[in-house]
Amino acid sequence: MSHTIPGYLTSAELRTKARAKLGQTPQPDARDAHATEAMGVLYELAAAPDTAADALALLHELQVHQVELELLAEAQVAIRAQLEADLARQQQLYDCAPVGYFTLDAQGHLMELNLTGAQQLGVDREAVLGQRLDDQLSPMDGASLRALLARIAQGDATQAATHLTLAGGAHGSRRVCASAQVDPQAGQILLTFTDWPTP
Template identity: 40%
Template sequence: MSSSIVEANPHALLRDKAIAHLQAGTTPPSGHWSLGVDTLHLLYELSSNPDKANDALKLLHELQVHQVELDLQNEEFAANEQALVEDLSLYRTLYDAAPLAYFVVDLEGIIINANLVAAELFGIGQGYLVGKQIDTFLKAQNRQSLLDLLQHVAQSGATDSCVAERDGGGQDSRHLTFQAALSPSREQLLLACYECARSS
């Protein structure tokens, strides 16, 4: 039972780890934590009195343990931050290099984010997609279908799809399938888009 209590208490684990480092002489590089003037004064007074010298040693030990705890926490925070940066970079790479066009749009259909394939699909720079209304890239007669899809998914939370024709601007137009889902926050819509065969 005691082991489960220790496992559930991260402060006890951190303290035990700090004490082990002090005993082994393997403390991490100090974050240069400095003792306050009041603490130094108290240590001086306690150590000057033979009856209280033991208290001074205990206090000094507690301060050392606390400093090592802070250094260990600092190391852990730095490692966690690095791991988050690496995860973010990985997911950004996966998003941009995905074989399908992906969009994040608000509930009105304004593009918040789009990957590289999405930019290529509409023949526009990736940065220029942001802030544009997504239906404006479709033929006029298909725009309402996409807007209806977005509204339906936003209200129902169900995943759904529609087919619409891209406005080719004089080039051959393409038939596109849009699949939409509501984001977990329910504040954006996630769209996957891919080219489909022309309907006969």
């Protein structure tokens, strides 16, 4: 993902672009009634000899500022569109990854899982949220998963792995390598299921 967000302008670039655009559209935007009224007062002051110089300078500065705000709004729309596209792409990469991704709380309840993980378990993703992951496994594999999560939760290891046999899924029984580690920011457990080739 790019670190430079398209559409972002520095203050100097914004002012230069605003002045250039103002040269093309010298009249104030009439869409805002209050702004139009204020501009009208300034135009009247600009027409009076005693206040003309100051009013014209202020009027020009306000026009430049108005165009700056319009350019900022355009840039924000472009930035938002880029961020939404990036988010959609990351969601697609998460869901379609060749491994199952799971986020568990400290008690082993499923907080999040990707589509691959749901397919590995043979379940509907939304239906299992909030349930314990070990309930989706055989008693023996459930015990192996609980032992793995306990080692992580107790701080005995920053990462740990074990092998499990999943009974669900469109492909029937499958062997997976379950790897887990703690998410230091959220305090949750991150878990992956990677298909393990059968000999």
